[in-house]
Amino acid sequence: MRIAIIGAGPAAVGLVDTLARSGADGAAPDVVVFDPSPHSWRGRPYAPDLDSVLVNVPPAIMSVRHGDREHYASWLGERGAAHLDPLLGAPLVPRALYGEYLEQTAEKAMAAGNVRLVRARVVAVTGDLRIRTEDGREHEADRLVLCVGSGTPADLHGLDGTPGYVTDPYPLARTLADVRPEASVAIIGSRLTAVDVAVSLAARGHAGPISLVSRGGMLPHVWLRPDDHRPTRLTVEAVEALGADVTLASLRDLLRAELDGLGEDIGDLEADLRAAATEAPAARLRRQIETVGTHSQARRLLQDACHGVMASAWPLLPEADRATLRRHARLAVSLASPMVPVNAVRMLALYDSGQLDSLADVRSVRSVRSVRASEGGFIIETGGGTRHADVVVNAVNPPPGSVPRAAAELVGTLLREGLAARHPDGGILPSDPRVHVVGDLHGGRPFLTGGIPDVVGAAARTARALTRA
Ligand SMILES: Cc1cc2nc3c(=O)[nH]c(=O)nc-3n(C[C@H](O)[C@H](O)[C@H](O)COP(=O)(O)OP(=O)(O)OC[C@H]3O[C@@H](n4cnc5c(N)ncnc54)[C@H](O)[C@@H]3O)c2cc1C
Structure with missing residues (x-):
């Protein structure tokens, strides 16, 4: 054949x-x-x-x-x-x-x-x-x-070909090579590719300000140290047994049963997840770095479930439940694809030094040249005001x-x-x-x-x- x-x-x-x-x-x-x-x-x-x-x-x-x-x-x-x-x-x-x-x-x-x-x-x-x-x-x-x-990545802001704009960041060895060390850099996105860009700028000795510019401003969660715990309730087999009865509520019941068996409270996990949308990125990062070795299984179980269990459950879920999950896509992605602790520590050092900040509610990214022909750089408009950047790196996959x-x-x-x-x-x-x-x-x-x-x-x-x- x-x-x-x-x-x-x-x-x-x-x-x-x-x-x-x-x-x-x-x-x-x-x-x-x-x-x-x-x-x-x-x-x-x-x-x-x-x-x-x-x-x-x-x-x-x-x-x-x-x-x-x-x-x-x-x-x-x-x-x-x-x-x-x-x-x-x-x-x-x-x-x-x-x-x-x-x-x-x-x-x-x-x-x-x-x-x-x-x-x-x-x-x-x-x-x-x-x-x-x-x-x-x-x-x-x-x-x-x-x-x-x-x-x-797609050229979401129509800036392809503009000097100083990087449409596709990889390989960073090439795309960051021409970035002046003192340039102000805006990275569009706040997921793993944005983390790659920020830590790679730092590793090259970049001295200028770096901003993560995105709609929600939410960073990926930080990996917890892997351990040998294997779920017994929240499993692909349990989802298959539920068949047409799979709903978000029934998946939550499986997770709660799993956590009950471990003496953990699902309410703590849910409160932490609710805070993700509003908590300052650096504060959340710091807390997650401090708890990489936690014995609590709640987030490990949920992260695992985003892959194996969710792949089986997704086609069985009622459309209304799928729509609910899509509305929470940013949170789900940040849980399912966490950053590695070594990068979390590097990101936190950048936030703490004041070199890195996060700008949420981005509305537009335009070339200054489109307004004043003799000048370079970019204007970033967010719900909180405008910001200038010399270089813009697109990190939205x-x-x-x-x-x-x-x-x-x-x-x-x-x-x-x-x-x-x-x-x-x-x-x-x-x-x-x-x-x-x-x-x-x-x-x-x-x-x-x-x-x-x-x-x-x-x-x-x-x-x-x-x-x-
Ligand atoms: C930046 C980044 C980092 C990641 N890091 C990790 C990680 O650390 N760990 C992890 O588990 N996952 C990671 N992922 C997830 C990643 O998607 C998978 O790891 C993996 O790369 C997917 O493999 P793939 O073969 O499906 O697709 P790809 O890796 O995208 O490969 C697709 C290939 O198809 C070729 N192709 C496309 N069109 C054509 C055509 N018309 N004719 C012939 N060839 C074609 C392309 O040239 C390419 O080589 C990462 C993803 C990204 C984007």
């Missing part, structure tokens, strides 16, 4: 690793992977970059081999000691180093199985699965897997379900050929059994960006479906 995989990021690495091993009995499928990137297998986040650009999660859940939590940690071996996050008690390496792990895992799969890489962007697929790349070549396949991620620019033509042909259909909430769903979608482009998922465990789990399920076919 000939399998074509479009996109060579972590999802594709998980897939080729499983497929190559599935052929141990000599029946490995013939796999061709397409990606134009000069840094194959590293996807969007893990290309060479500054050492301050770190992986965002502990090693046990960064394994690209589904079902083998030690796969990445044993690859890292002794090197991990040089990157220990003392508060987390685990190594957090530069994302570029994690990219080496992805590359080497894929190369082993290529050596072991019938896996080949074509460095080209796919622009079209026909109904009989003929794949056309940008250079006009055609390839035939029996099965197709889309692993194209969700792409690069597209939401899951977005079609990456690089895949727009390709997705257009899949829809026209009836191989896939748009999901009303974003993303696409295969409408032909020969076609699969792995990762954030898959429609019908919650609005939370999938991390490595999510894409690797989906890749393993797809590999099973492909080898059964």
